[in-house]
Amino acid sequence: MQAINFENVKFSYSDAEENAFALRDVSFSVEEGEFLAILGHNGSGKSTLARLINKLLEPDEGKITVFGMDVSDPKNTFEVRKSVGIVFQNPDNQMVASIVEDDVAFGPENIGVEREEIGRRIDYALDAVGMQAFRHGTPTRLSGGQKQRIAIAGVLAIKPKIIIMDESTAMLDPRGRKEVMDVVLKLNKEEKLTVIMITHFMEEALLADRAIVMNRGEIVMQGAPKEIFSREEDLETYNLTLPAVSAISKALRAGGMDVQATVSLEELAKEIEECVSKRKI
């Protein structure tokens, strides 16, 4: 089933200059269970797109559906908001309570889930992010990665079908980023949660099933991450960096070594080996 569908969506902020659209004419869809990465330089419209999905913003034109529900229909607002959870960038801004379990309970309490069920959901959500041991702890004492896992647990406690990570790893150290990515990948693979990952880290995008690239409010590339990262010139045009392995292979080519563009470290190593052995002969 289609989890999200955008049809010719346009959006401008009310205080923006005339004709300054944050989203120009955006059409795309996401299948249930898919892991989609959204890339694009600063101001390209990624967060605006995310906020339109769960109705924090409403489009000026076009149609958005979430699991077939038209988001512009007020009758669907509650269901749509429940179906789509967003985890934001700053872990400190997302903590609302002074005890971890109260923080996770905040979302379900807000939508009127009954007490016993809330207890079950806290259990499930903390297990899912590997933070059960911190249940009675204080969020402020946690590392950035742990805080983001609590933020994810808070979203999971609402039982969404779609989770949007809006640069949720941007403020984390490499270890925190890995913790969060591992949790997200597990939820995607094991719970079939639909994931939308907005990121500036190309290595994270490589883990997705599909990626879209935004530029000035438009989708300018979409496809398998590997395929997108092989289009080096286009990426340069849209101001994106290459994943580390692609950058190394590009530098080697510039230095006269005949290696193919690749995102896989194993493939690159094999190609270098071949080049070196050919030279020996």
Ligand SMILES: Nc1ncnc2c1ncn2[C@@H]1O[C@H](COP(=O)(O)OP(=O)(O)OP(=O)(O)O)[C@@H](O)[C@H]1O
């Ligand atoms: N609250 C707002 N009011 C007015 N304009 C805004 C607002 N939020 C974003 N914009 C403008 O809308 C456009 C798209 O912004 P958006 O935040 O969606 O980009 P982004 O791709 O998420 O960028 P970043 O990578 O910096 O997070 C930009 O031109 C931005 O300046």
Ligand SMILES: [Mg+2]
């Ligand atoms: Mg943003």
